[in-house]
Amino acid sequence: MTSKPLEAPLRTLMGPGPLDIHPRVYRALASPVIGHLDPAYLALLDRIREQLQMVFRTKNALTHVSPGTGTSGMEMCVANLMEPGDKVLCCVHGYFGARIREMAERQDADVTTLEAEWGQPDDPSAIEKKLKDGGFKVMTLVHAETSTGVQQPMEDIVRLAKEHGVMLLLDTVTSLGGVDVEIDAWGIDAAYSCSQKCIGSPPGLAPITFSPRAVDVMKSRRSPVRGWYLDAQLLDGYWSGRKYHHTSSSTLHYGVHEALCLIEEEGLAARITRHRRHHLALVAGIEAMGLSMFVAAEHRLPSLNAIRIPDGVDDGKLRGYLLETFNLEIGGGLGAIAGKVWRVGLMGYSSSPERILFFMSCLSQALGVQGVSTDLKAGLAAAMSTLES
Amino acid sequence: MTSKPLEAPLRTLMGPGPLDIHPRVYRALASPVIGHLDPAYLALLDRIREQLQMVFRTKNALTHVSPGTGTSGMEMCVANLMEPGDKVLCCVHGYFGARIREMAERQDADVTTLEAEWGQPDDPSAIEKKLKDGGFKVMTLVHAETSTGVQQPMEDIVRLAKEHGVMLLLDTVTSLGGVDVEIDAWGIDAAYSCSQKCIGSPPGLAPITFSPRAVDVMKSRRSPVRGWYLDAQLLDGYWSGRKYHHTSSSTLHYGVHEALCLIEEEGLAARITRHRRHHLALVAGIEAMGLSMFVAAEHRLPSLNAIRIPDGVDDGKLRGYLLETFNLEIGGGLGAIAGKVWRVGLMGYSSSPERILFFMSCLSQALGVQGVSTDLKAGLAAAMSTLES
Numbered sequence: 201m202t203s204k205p206l207e208a209p210l211r212t213l214m215g216p217g218p219l220d221i222h223p224r225v226y227r228a229l230a231s232p233v234i235g236h237l238d239p240a241y242l243a244l245l246d247r248i249r250e251q252l253q254m255v256f257r258t259k260n261a262l263t264h265v266s267p268g269t270g271t272s273g274m275e276m277c278v279a280n281l282m283e284p285g286d287k288v289l290c291c292v293h294g295y296f297g298a299r300i301r302e303m304a305e306r307q308d309a310d311v312t313t314l315e316a317e318w319g320q321p322d323d324p325s326a327i328e329k330k331l332k333d334g335g336f337k338v339m340t341l342v343h344a345e346t347s348t349g350v351q352q353p354m355e356d357i358v359r360l361a362k363e364h365g366v367m368l369l370l371d372t373v374t375s376l377g378g379v380d381v382e383i384d385a386w387g388i389d390a391a392y393s394c395s396q397k398c399i400g401s402p403p404g405l406a407p408i409t410f411s412p413r414a415v416d417v418m419k420s421r422r423s424p425v426r427g428w429y430l431d432a433q434l435l436d437g438y439w440s441g442r443k444y445h446h447t448s449s450s451t452l453h454y455g456v457h458e459a460l461c462l463i464e465e466e467g468l469a470a471r472i473t474r475h476r477r478h479h480l481a482l483v484a485g486i487e488a489m490g491l492s493m494f495v496a497a498e499h500r501l502p503s504l505n506a507i508r509i510p511d512g513v514d515d516g517k518l519r520g521y522l523l524e525t526f527n528l529e530i531g532g533g534l535g536a537i538a539g540k541v542w543r544v545g546l547m548g549y550s551s552s553p554e555r556i557l558f559f560m561s562c563l564s565q566a567l568g569v570q571g572v573s574t575d576l577k578a579g580l581a582a583a584m585s586t587l588e589s
Numbered sequence: 590m591t592s593k594p595l596e597a598p599l600r601t602l603m604g605p606g607p608l609d610i611h612p613r614v615y616r617a618l619a620s621p622v623i624g625h626l627d628p629a630y631l632a633l634l635d636r637i638r639e640q641l642q643m644v645f646r647t648k649n650a651l652t653h654v655s656p657g658t659g660t661s662g663m664e665m666c667v668a669n670l671m672e673p674g675d676k677v678l679c680c681v682h683g684y685f686g687a688r689i690r691e692m693a694e695r696q697d698a699d700v701t702t703l704e705a706e707w708g709q710p711d712d713p714s715a716i717e718k719k720l721k722d723g724g725f726k727v728m729t730l731v732h733a734e735t736s737t738g739v740q741q742p743m744e745d746i747v748r749l750a751k752e753h754g755v756m757l758l759l760d761t762v763t764s765l766g767g768v769d770v771e772i773d774a775w776g777i778d779a780a781y782s783c784s785q786k787c788i789g790s791p792p793g794l795a796p797i798t799f800s801p802r803a804v805d806v807m808k809s810r811r812s813p814v815r816g817w818y819l820d821a822q823l824l825d826g827y828w829s830g831r832k833y834h835h836t837s838s839s840t841l842h843y844g845v846h847e848a849l850c851l852i853e854e855e856g857l858a859a860r861i862t863r864h865r866r867h868h869l870a871l872v873a874g875i876e877a878m879g880l881s882m883f884v885a886a887e888h889r890l891p892s893l894n895a896i897r898i899p900d901g902v903d904d905g906k907l908r909g910y911l912l913e914t915f916n917l918e919i920g921g922g923l924g925a926i927a928g929k930v931w932r933v934g935l936m937g938y939s940s941s942p943e944r945i946l947f948f949m950s951c952l953s954q955a956l957g958v959q960g961v962s963t964d965l966k967a968g969l970a971a972a973m974s975t976l977e978s
Contacts, residue, residue: 206846208620208839209629217836218622229840230619231597233607233791235918240598267793268657268818271835275818303817396836402622404656404793404838426815428692429657429664444923446660447606447785449793450597451618451840457595529624534833 211523213550214559215531216346216374216504216543218396218403220550221459225401228458229451236438236448244453245439251460255376255399255468256391256409258383264439265395265405265456266430267446270373273392273406275303276430277369280410280418281338281390284308289330289339289366291322295347295534296371300340307426312336318536319348319506321499324356331364338367338389344375347534349506349543350499351379358386367414373397376407377463378475378503378547389414395452398475398503400548401459404452408432459548475502477587478551482544485560485583489574494541503551505544506537510572515539518566526562553587600912602939603948604920605735605763605893605932607785607792609939610848614790617847618840625827625837633842634828640849644765644788644857645780645798647772653828654794654845655819656835659762659783662795664692665819666758666779669799669807670727673697678719678728678755680711684736684923685760689729696815701725707925708737708895710888713745720753727756727778733764736923738895738932739888740768747775756803762786765796766852767864767892767936778803784841787864787892789937790848793841797821848937864891866976867940871933874949874972878963883930892940894933895922899961904928907955915951942976 213219234241245264252263266273278300282288288309290301293316304311314330316322322341331339339361343352361368367389372381376391378398383391389411396403410418410432418425418433425431429446438445463471479502483493486507494506509515515532519542522528531543544559546552557580564576602608623630634653641652655662667689671677677698679690682705693700703719705711711730720728728750732741750757756778761770765780767787772780778800785792799807799821807814807822814820818835827834852860868891872882875896883895898904904921908931911917920932933948935941946969953965 206617206620206633206843206850207629208623208843209627210621211623211627213622213624215624218624218839221622226619228595230615231595232599233602233610233785234597234600235602235604235607236792238598238600238912238918240596244595268661269835269838272657272818275816279816299817306813306815306817394836396622402838402840403625403836404841424695426695427664427668427819428688428695429661430816430818446658447783447792449658449791449841450607451791451844452793452838454595454597455840461595523627529627 209527212528212555212558214544214555215529216545217394217547219400219545219547221400221402222462222549224462225455225458228454229402231454234450237442237444241450242442244457248453248457248460249439251464252407252409255460255463256381256383256407257385258409260383260409260411262415262432262436263409266392266408267448268406269403270392270394270406272430273394273408274300274371275427276408276432277390277392278303279307279425279427279430280432281367281369281414282307282309283421283423285310286337287335288312289314289336291327291339291341293320293322293348293350294318294342294345296345296373297342300371304340319350319495321350321352324360327357328360331360331366336364336366338369340369342371343381344372344379344501344503346374346504348537349495349501349504351375351501354386362387374501374504378472378551379501380472383409395456398547399456399459400462401455404449405456475546475551478546478553478556479505481583481586482546482556484586485556485579488582489560489564489576489579491574503545503547505546506541507544509540509542513567513570513572518570521566521569522562528559528562556583598916601917601944601947603933603944604918605934606783606936608934608936610789610791611851611938613851614844614847617843618791620843623839626831626833630839631831633846637842637846637849638828640853641796641798644849644852645770645772645796646774647798649772649798649800651804651821651825652798654784655781655797656837657795658792659781659795661819662781662783662797663689663760664816665797665821666781667692668696668814668816668819669821670756670758670779670803671696671698672810672812674699675726676724677701678703678725680716680728680730682709682711682737682739683707683731683734685734685762686731689760693729708739708883710739710741713749716746717749720749720755725753725755727758729758731760732770733761733768733890733892735763735893737926738884738890738893740764740890743775751776763890763893767861767940768890769861772798784845787936788845788848789851790844791841793838794845864935864940867935867942867945868894870972870975871935871945873975874945874968877971878949878953878965878968880963892934892936894935895930896933898929898931902956902959902961907959910955910958911951917948917951945972
């Protein structure tokens with residue numbers, strides 16, 4: 201029998217992730233597989249922990265990668281901190297905030313939801329009102345809402361969490377490695393991210409970090425964690441205690457290690473500045489073309505840019521055209537804003553000038569096919585002038 | 590800042606897994622990453638399902654890979670089929686049978702355990718006695734106990750499960766792709782495996798399959814599945830319904846697809862014969878050297894060979910010597926038989942004559958260092974004569 205060979209297309213990835221990854225990361229992925237208890241592998245695990253502590257800006261000892269995608273990291277945080285009956289406040293202003301709530305409900309936590317409009321951040325005064333009801337063990341919050349492109353201001357919320365003694369569980373899926381994340385300075389108790397966005401490696405692993413207080417809470421649980429695979433203490437028994445738990449994938453760890461080396465070499469602060477500069481260039485270009493952004497300027501996430509779909513444009517047709525004609529992937533809207541926005545990722549290695557200019561040119565052409573004209577010349581000029589500034 | 594480059598050692602992997610993987614699989618791992626909703630990716634998912642149906646010998650529509658290691662597949666089967674209070678019979682004759690039980694307990698199932706001696710399979714007459722108590726919803730069984738190297742005879746147990754109308758949940762982690770697994774013929778309701786053993790790709794994915802009866806049971810659950818990440822119906826909403834659930838890793842899927850292509854090209858039956866032939870050659874060699882196997886001949890698993898550690902040999906020192914001197918990894922014992930056996934994997938691409946002869950030579954040398962003499966010449970002659978027969 202002859203099997204059909206794999207035909208993996210060569211795309212330019214500018215959706216919510218995965219993004220294009222650096223050639224050095226591809227090379228790392230092809231490094232020889234080794235055993236999960238090999239001394240060389242255990243040394244690699246230690247190195248990845250140090251690198252993640254740098255990116256999360258934390259000294260938390262329980263910092264590592266969960267053996268699954270970002271969603272596994274979300275569930276690891278939720279399932280380890282929450283027990284049946286625990287009072288939890290879930291702040292929801294998009295698809296992923298709602299997903300956290302759904303997971304909390306599956307832990308039979310006593311969930312209170314605070315909804316904000318999609319495209320807006322959560323409002324600290326509304327949170328304060330809820331917290332005054334008292335008794336919350338955990339508050340869940342999305343720092344970078346991947347579904348809307350909103351960056352949540354943290355200062356007021358961090359203060360409120362401290363005042364009310366509530367633990368903060370934070371989604372940093374689309375911010376870690378490209379936007380300021382301050383686990384220790386903010387006093388975050390549990391946070392998770394993913395490997396394939398601003399970190400810049402393929403999907404499959406989820407950076408996680410737990411504060412010493414969160415570890416104490418886990419250790420004094422009334423009931424065992426409902427999941428065995430994502431039990432943080434069992435996992436740490438492998439990461440720190442070198443005790444077999446699961447057959448950790450050297451391939452994925454090679455990738456994330458190399459991607460984190462690239463962050464060390466660039467410098468985290470420089471990388472964050474780069475993400476911001478390219479975001480501003482894209483926004484300048486998009487607006488000069490005559491299109492508009494979905495989120496107000498002060499709350500825009502640099503890594504994920506939500507652009508309003510002009511009236512009368514067929515979203516599916518346009519994205520299909522970009523993929524088929526230019527091998528270019530961008531993201532559509534999720535949930536409540538499906539069909540209303542495009543989500544354009546500028547993250548990691550693929551936050552680059554050439555991708556911004558390529559995207560604008562392709563988008564202008566695709567809109568033209570649907571009879572919508574844009575000022576591409578003005579757009580490119582505005583983007584380039586921002587890139588040069 | 591300059592980051593330290595990765596130094597991945599080049600090992601010969603002959604433990605319980607991961608094993609050495611084929612160069613074509615390494616090449617596939619470096620294929621360009623694509624988005625999890627890319628039409629090319631969705632086509633790849635369909636192709637992998639077909640390939641796994643071939644390897645599992647099943648027509649089950651709900652057949653795919655779970656987004657985590659083999660342990661995630663175990664938990665997916667347990668958590669989706671069991672609810673609080675469900676009567677479950679867990680057959681335990683090794684470390685992994687006990688792990689299934691632990692997961693079942695975390696689902697608050699009403700668990701009855703049937704223990705068999707480690708190194709022996711489960712006894713159908715003991716199972717029959719338990720089943721006569723009645724009311725069991727699920728029976729869990731390990732087809733290939735990775736901790737002991739025992740292959741469970743299936744015929745009698747399959748008959749008993751049918752007679753008593755109990756669902757069978759089967760661990761095929763160390764058998765799938767190298768040993769006969771007959772999901773449909775045996776009437777198995779849920780089974781899982783892993784990507785890195787007889788399948789021959791890196792760790793990170795877990796093949797799973799559920800019967801139509803198991804799907805009906807999931808659909809009529811009284812309570813939601815406690816885990817969101819491993820909820821089979823949500824996952825199938827992605828695999829079959831093309832609805833976003835998690836950011837599936839193209840890298841790992843490229844690897845498992847290529848490994849499954851290699852199985853198609855070799856032919857599953859021929860591959861199983863190869864695994865058996867190499868197993869017999871290793872056993873002939875080991876016994877002619879003067880060592881002995883842990884499991885009786887009729888219950889030995891061809892893919893994982895448990896060899897008794899001779900009296901007076903320091904296990905840790907010997908395995909350390911093999912790793913440092915020959916870059917050769919073999920497995921130690923787990924749980925109750927730690928320090929009593931070595932576990933030698935002959936799986937997938939790495940079930941090969943050169944590895945058998947290399948291992949025997951290295952083992953003889955390592956035992957010599959500890960003052961234990963073996964008849965290497967007789968061992969190699971016996972192994973080679975079996976290979977030629």
